[in-house]
Amino acid sequence: MSGRNSIHFFDYLRQRESLGGRIDGAIARVLGSGHLILDREVERFEGEFAAYCGCGSGVGVNSGTDAIQVALGAAGVGRGDEVVTVPNTSVATASAIRSAGATPVFTDVLEDSMLMDPSLLAGKLTPQTKAIIPVHLYGRPAEMDAIMAVAAERGITVIEDCAQAHGAEYRGRKVGSIGRAGCFSFYPTKNLGACGDAGMVVTNDGALAARARMIRTYGWRRKDFSEGPGINSRLDEIQAAILSEKLPFLDGWNGRRRELAERYARNLSDQPLVLPAAGEGIRHAFHLFVVRTPVRDALAAHLAGRGITTLIHYPVPIHLQPAFARPGEGAGSHPVAEKIQQDILSLPLYPELTGDEVDAVCSEIREFFRSQR
Numbered sequence: 001m002s003g004r005n006s007i008h009f010f011d012y013l014r015q016r017e018s019l020g021g022r023i024d025g026a027i028a029r030v031l032g033s034g035h036l037i038l039d040r041e042v043e044r045f046e047g048e049f050a051a052y053c054g055c056g057s058g059v060g061v062n063s064g065t066d067a068i069q070v071a072l073g074a075a076g077v078g079r080g081d082e083v084v085t086v087p088n089t090s091v092a093t094a095s096a097i098r099s100a101g102a103t104p105v106f107t108d109v110l111e112d113s114m115l116m117d118p119s120l121l122a123g124k125l126t127p128q129t130k131a132i133i134p135v136h137l138y139g140r141p142a143e144m145d146a147i148m149a150v151a152a153e154r155g156i157t158v159i160e161d162c163a164q165a166h167g168a169e170y171r172g173r174k175v176g177s178i179g180r181a182g183c184f185s186f187y188p189t190k191n192l193g194a195c196g197d198a199g200m201v202v203t204n205d206g207a208l209a210a211r212a213r214m215i216r217t218y219g220w221r222r223k224d225f226s227e228g229p230g231i232n233s234r235l236d237e238i239q240a241a242i243l244s245e246k247l248p249f250l251d252g253w254n255g256r257r258r259e260l261a262e263r264y265a266r267n268l269s270d271q272p273l274v275l276p277a278a279g280e281g282i283r284h285a286f287h288l289f290v291v292r293t294p295v296r297d298a299l300a301a302h303l304a305g306r307g308i309t310t311l312i313h314y315p316v317p318i319h320l321q322p323a324f325a326r327p328g329e330g331a332g333s334h335p336v337a338e339k340i341q342q343d344i345l346s347l348p349l350y351p352e353l354t355g356d357e358v359d360a361v362c363s364e365i366r367e368f369f370r371s372q373r
């Protein structure tokens with residue numbers, strides 16, 4: 001271990017400190033208001049965040065997973081339906097599809113962007129397909145024009161999984177505003193994070209928003225009167241108030257993430273690593289900085305030995321996990337996702353990380369590859 005401190009993957013305390021009492025102030029404001037659940041703070045943040053995304057409505061829920069489940073239900077997707085998504089996303093995406101009563105169907109990804117391959121999509125659609133969920137994984141927007149075109153041809157709903165891409169843009173439009181609805185997670189590590197679980201559905205479809213609002217509270221339009229199916233997925237006033245305080249900082253934080261990502265890329269350009277690919281017409285939100293190398297496990301162990309935390313997003317493709325395995329869809333069925341999962345490594349990246357820390361991670365990576373020669 002060198003003389004410096006450990007470099008964590010994420011450090012919530014640094015962000016709290018940088019906000020100079022705003023988070024604590026928001027909590028105190030709610031505690032003093034006497035309102036804790038689905039009240040003025042939630043309404044305010046729903047309006048603010050929907051507007052930020054270029055959407056007319058926002059429906060606050062308890063998590064990003066619930067946002068997907070609620071959006072699917074509000075779009076009329078349920079039992080007997082199929083929903084197509086990618087196998088290299090968080091298991092939350094598939095889990096939400098199943099909680100909505102539908103069956104997740106996987107389609108492989110492009111090797112350079114690691115996102116949904118639109119050219120394979122049509123081959124996955126059946127008469128049962130009711131929705132497609134592209135995932136803007138790592139903060140990079142998926143190929144929305146091509147995906148929307150395939151969906152429009154077949155009359156299929158597109159729900160965007162934006163859990164890792166707050167503020168990312170595709171051809172000048174914010175993610176979440178391109179499909180019929182966008183689903184966000186505000187898990188603490190996300191680009192915009194709460195101090196606990198929180199999520200939101202954003203949409204320009206007012207009728208879908210109204211149904212989502214009912215589903216999040218037992219199918220109620222008015223209290224104690226269930227008009228349709230529903231669950232309990234409420235957004236707390238405290239989390240909404242914290243998120244309102246943080247939203248004005250999101251663009252600055254995303255800018256800082258891009259700056260640090262460029263610093264990594266400059267520093268590592270001569271190393272035997274595949275770096276995140278550039279993309280045309282997109283504004284990357286760099287939730288994660290993911291590099292690829294066939295010696296991934298050895299590199300991760302080397303960095304861990306120097307006090308540097310790395311993670312794998314995600315270690316096992318979902319179609320190979322027992323809960324989601326389907327007959328005829330074993331190893332080899334989504335070759336690109338399976339290949340990627342063996343060599344991806346996420347390096348520390350968050351707005352409060354210093355340039356020196358990025359340089360320190362890079363110099364340990366250099367040392368690792370020197371020792372491999």
Ligand SMILES: Cc1ncc(COP(=O)(O)O)c(C=O)c1O
Binds near residue numbers: 092093135163164187
């Ligand atoms: C791509 C993706 N989808 C969905 C989710 C689910 O969000 P949450 O953890 O808030 O339920 C996450 C976050 O973990 C995610 O990364």
